[in-house]
Amino acid sequence: MLKRATFAGIAMMAALGAFVDAPATAADEINPVEINEWRVPYDGRPRDPFATGGSDVWFVGQQNHYLARLDPATGTFTQTNLNDRSGPHNLIVGKNGIVWYTGNLSGYIGRFDPKTGAIDKIVTEDAGVRDPHTLVFDADESHIWFTAQGSNKVGRLTVATRDFEVIDVPTSRARPYGIAMAPDGTPWIALVGTDKIASVNPETLELTEYEVADGARPRRIAVANDGRVYYVDYRRGYLGRFDPKSGAFHEWALPSGSGSRPYGMAVDDHGRIWLVETGPSPNLFIGFDPAEDKVFSVTAIPSGAGSVRHMHYHAGSVWFGTDAGTIGRAVVAP
Numbered sequence: 001m002l003k004r005a006t007f008a009g010i011a012m013m014a015a016l017g018a019f020v021d022a023p024a025t026a027a028d029e030i031n032p033v034e035i036n037e038w039r040v041p042y043d044g045r046p047r048d049p050f051a052t053g054g055s056d057v058w059f060v061g062q063q064n065h066y067l068a069r070l071d072p073a074t075g076t077f078t079q080t081n082l083n084d085r086s087g088p089h090n091l092i093v094g095k096n097g098i099v100w101y102t103g104n105l106s107g108y109i110g111r112f113d114p115k116t117g118a119i120d121k122i123v124t125e126d127a128g129v130r131d132p133h134t135l136v137f138d139a140d141e142s143h144i145w146f147t148a149q150g151s152n153k154v155g156r157l158t159v160a161t162r163d164f165e166v167i168d169v170p171t172s173r174a175r176p177y178g179i180a181m182a183p184d185g186t187p188w189i190a191l192v193g194t195d196k197i198a199s200v201n202p203e204t205l206e207l208t209e210y211e212v213a214d215g216a217r218p219r220r221i222a223v224a225n226d227g228r229v230y231y232v233d234y235r236r237g238y239l240g241r242f243d244p245k246s247g248a249f250h251e252w253a254l255p256s257g258s259g260s261r262p263y264g265m266a267v268d269d270h271g272r273i274w275l276v277e278t279g280p281s282p283n284l285f286i287g288f289d290p291a292e293d294k295v296f297s298v299t300a301i302p303s304g305a306g307s308v309r310h311m312h313y314h315a316g317s318v319w320f321g322t323d324a325g326t327i328g329r330a331v332v333a334p
Contacts, residue, residue, distance in 0.1 A: 001075060002037035002302040002326060028255060032299040035285060037326040038070055041077055047321035048090045051314035058099055059321055060088035067091065067099060067112055070327055080112065082119070090134045090310065094141050102132040102146065109135070109146065109157060122157065127164040129153055134310070136179050136187065138202070145187045145200075147176040154179075154189055154200060154207065167200060167207050174198075174209075178220035178231075178265075178310075186244075188229050190218040197221060197231055197242065212240060212249065220275075220310070222267040224290070230273050232262035239275065239288055252288070255298055256280050266311040266318050268332055274318050276301070276308035283308055283322075285330055301328065 040046040044064025051057045057070040065088060067080040082088065087105030094100070099112040107125035109132050112118070124132050132155070133147040144157040154176050156165045169176055175193030182188060182199075189198045195216040196209045212218055217235035224230065229242040237260040238251045254260040254277060261279035268274065273288040283305035287297030301308070306323030313319075316333040 002039065003035060028298060029300060030298040031287075031296055033285065033287070033297055034331040035299060035302060035328060036072075036331075037301075037303050037322070037328040038072070038075055038077075040068070040070075040325050040327060042066060042068060042079055043325070045321075045323060046325060046327055048310040048312070049319040049321055049327050050091055050093045050312050051317070051319050052093050052097070053315075056093075057319060057327060058091055058093055059327060060091050060101055062087055062089055062104075067101060069114075072329065080117070082110070086110070089132075092135045092137060092144070094137065100135055100144060102135060104131050104133060107131065109144070122162050124148075124155070124164065127155065127166045129155055129164070129166060133177065134179050136181050138181060138185060138187075145179060145181070147179050147189060149175045149177055149192070152176065154187070154198075156202075156205075165205060167205055169198065169207060169209075171196065171209060178218075180221045180223045180229075182223040182227055182229070182244075183225060184227065188221050188223055190221040190231050192217050192219045192234065197229065199244070210242060212242075213238075213251065216240070219263060220265045222265050222273065224267050224271045224273075225269075226271065228290070230265070230267065232265050232275050234261055234263060237262065237279075239273065241290070250293075252293065252295070254286065255295060256284065260284075262286075264308040264311040264320055266313040268313050268316075268318070270333060272332070274311065274313070274330070274332060276305070276311070276320065278305070278307045285318075287332065299330070303328070 044061035049059040086103030089104035091101035108121040111120040129148045131150045174191040177192040178190040218231040219234040221231045237258045259279040260277040265275040277284040282300045285299040303324040311320045318330045
C-alpha cells in the first residue's frame with residue numbers, strides 16, 4: 001500500500017509487510033489530506049472505483065477487460081474476467097449489491113451478480129448506442145442514466161424492464177461524458193466536445209444545453225446538495241459552477257493554471273468539491289470550499305497517478321483509480 005505518511009508510519013507498514021513507495025511531494029501542498037493507495041495486481045488501467053457500505057470497493061480494468069474488488073481492510077483483491085473485449089469503462093453498485101458496468105467497446109451495459117457470478121449483457125446498439133460510457137442511478141435505483149460519448153447520446157435504462165430511452169444531443173460531436181444526478185432527480189451532463197453542459201428533464205426527456213465559456217471543455221460534473229452544478233474545464237484549467245435557479249455561472253482558476261488538466265471530481269457531504277489536476281506530475285488532489293469560494297487543500301498523490309479519470313465519494317473518503325495502477329482513497333472528512 002502506498003500512502004502519505006510519517007517516517008514512523010512507514011516503518012510500521014514495512015514491519016507489517018506492506019509494499020510502500022516513497023511519498024510523492026509537491027512544493028505547493030496546502031493542508032494536505034491523507035491519501036492511501038493499493039497497488040492493483042492486475043494490468044489494464046484500473047479505474048472508477050465504487051465503495052459500498054461494507055468492505056468492498058469495486059472497480060473495472062478497462063484495458064484487460066475485468067471487474068475487480070478490493071477489501072481495504074486486508075488489501076485483498078479478487079478479479080472476475082469478462083472473457084470479452086468490452087473495454088469496461090465505469091461501474092456502479094446498487095443497494096442490493098448488483099454491479100452494473102459499461103461495455104464501452106462492445107455496445108452493452110453489463111449486470112453482474114456477485115453472489116452467483118452471473119453476467120447479463122443488455123445490448124445498447126439496437127437503441128443506437130455503440131459506446132455506453134458513464135453510469136449513474138436515480139434516487140430509488142429504478143433507472144440508470146448513462147452517457148455515450150461517440151454516439152452523442154444520453155440514455156436511460158429502466159432496471160425492471162431493461163428498456164432503453166435514448167436522447168440525441170442537439171450539438172454535433174458534443175461528446176457527452178461525465179454525468180451526475182441532482183437532488184431533484186435531474187441528470188446533468190458534461191459535454192466535453194464543446195463548451196457546454198446539459199440537463200435532461202426526467203419527465204419529458206427534453207435535453208437543455210447551457211454554454212459555459214468560449215473555448216471551455218467540461219469533462220466531469222458533480223451536483224451539490226443545494227442543487228448547484230460544478231464541472232471541471234479540462235482545456236482551460238478552471239473549476240466552474242452553474243446555479244440552475246439563477247442561471248449564473250462562476251469560474252475559478254485552478255492552482256496549476258492552464259496546464260492543470262482537471263479530470264476526476266466528486267462532492268462530499270459538506271458540499272466541498274474535490275478534483276484532481278492531471279497535468280502536473282505527480283497529479284494534485286485539490287479541495288475547494290464553496291463557502292469561501294477558494295481552494296483550501298492541495299495534496300500530491302503518492303504514486304504520481306498519471307491520470308485520475310473518475311472519483312466516488314463514500315463515507316468521508318474519496319475513492320479513485322490511477323493510470324499508475326493503483327486504487328486510491330483520500331480521507332477528506334471524519
